Structures are given as C-alpha cells and as structure tokens.
Amino acid sequence: MTEQSDRPILIFPERAENAQITLTQDSVIIGRGEDSDIVLNERQVSRHHVRIYKEDDAYYITDLDSKNGTWVNGTQLKGTRRLVDGDEINLALAIKFQFIGTGATAPLPFDLPANLAGGRLRLDLDARRVFINEVEVSPPLSPPQYRMLEMLYVNPGKICTREQVIATVWPDVVGDGVSEQAIDALVRRLRDRLAEIDPDWQYIITVRGHGFRLNNG
Secondary structure (H helix, E strand, O other): OOOOOOOOEEEOOOOOOOOEEEOOOOEEEEEOOOOOOEEOOOOOOOOOOEEEEEEOOEEEEEEOOOOOOEEEOOEEOOOEEEEOOOOEEEEOOOEEEEEEOOOOOOOOOOOOOOOOOOOOEEEEOOOOEEEEOOEEOOOOOOHHHHHHHHHHHOOOOOOEEHHHHHHHHOOOOOHHHOOHHHHHHHHHHHHHHHHOOOOOOOOEEEEOOOEEEEOOO
C-alpha cells in the first residue's frame, strides 16, 4: 500500500522556480506582500490575498478581502471553503495553482489488472505514465487527473458513476464534500490534457444521468 503524504502540496504550473510548495505550516498567507508566507510577484494579487489553514483533519481557504478576488474551480470564493484534492485556485484571474491534498498518493480502492493492451491510449500502471498513440503525456497528469483516468482505463466499456469518481479521486471526502462543479472541472482539465496530443479524439465520454466512460478507439 502506498504511504500518504502528511502535508498537502501547492503546484504552480506557470512558475519556472518553486513550482511545487509543500505546506509545512498549519496556516499560510499567500499574497504580494513580502511578509506573506508565499510571496507572489504579481501586481493584481493583494498584499495578503488568501489564507490556507488546517482545522482538525481538513484544509480550508479564506479570501482576505482581496481587491481582485479568488476563484476555486471557476467559482468565486465568498468567505471560506474546504479544500479537496485537485482543487484549482485562481488569484485575481492572474495566478493559478492546484491544491494536492494529503491523500494524493492514496491507491485506488480496487486491485488493478497487471496489463491492459490495445486502444489509442495506454497506461503504464506501474510507472503511472500515460501514452497516446505511443506519445507520452508530458508533463505528467496531476494525481487527481491520473486517478480518474486510471479508473476509467481499468474498466473498459463500463460507465463509472460520479460516486465512484469521488471515491477514487477524493477518498477522504464523503457525502456532499465534493461538488458537481469540482467533478466537472476535473473532467474538463483531463480532457484538455489528452487533447494536447490527440485533439481530434474525445476520450472521456459523459453519459448523462449515469457517469463517465473511456472511449479508447
């Protein structure tokens, strides 16, 4: 069984340096000010823009009355909300980063087959690498994106429900802890990543009222 990380990670995909930051403190301030815990050199970002903090076993984000606002998975943040693995945060529509929760390395809740072959898309399940027409997806998918794709890949021809997506991608969150918007945002980002290599093929099919399935040719 894979050991889970004790601390969440923030991934800034557009930064050349310090693109991955581990939250070693239970409370961090992100902003433009030099006294912020994570300093962002972007004029649209407020001096103290958001606070991310741990309470009990969960992490939360609060907008600190920023001038240009904060968005989580495309929805403007009003006050405080709980963060879940894979959430995409946008500060002032200028700085994007992703929250990777403490369960990011959690294994899938089922045994994976040793080998799957055929189709346009291929996963190396041991190395967690993704290939489309033998071209590797690079940079690698985020942990939530990979876990969802892996779930669909090992269930060829089957529809995976939204409940299964939540159990696989966000294993530590139950009930209404994951919104429909978070699932849709994850699917949209995964489709975009696959389309970078094969823009003419729709790999993730939405089956309305049921869930998702993989269209692997």
